[in-house]
Amino acid sequence: MPMKSQMEQLQRIASLCVALEWVAAYxxxxxxxxxxxxxxxxxxxxxxxxxxxxxxxxxxxxxMA
Structure with a gap:
């Protein structure tokens, strides 16, 4: 998987973490x-x-550490 794809996946996780803040108040x-x-x-x-x-x-x- 190219580094670009890995970065896109990690950005997706960041977006999902932001969504968690919204869900916590639901x-x-x-x-x-x-x-x-x-x-x-x-x-x-x-x-x-x-x-x-x-x-x-x-x-x-x-x-990696």
């Missing part, structure tokens, strides 16, 4: 829980995609 508890679960799954999937891509390139070593 008054309907059931709706809030459902949206939080969806956002959490999306963030997790996106992060796993970036990790997989970096590991494929051999960048998962100490130099």
């Amino acid at each position: 008054p309907d508890l059931a709706g809030r829980d459902a949206v939080l679960k969806l956002i959490g799954e999306e963030v997790s999937t996106t992060i796993q995609g970036v990790i997989y891509s970096v590991e494929l390139k051999g960048g998962g070593g100490a130099e």
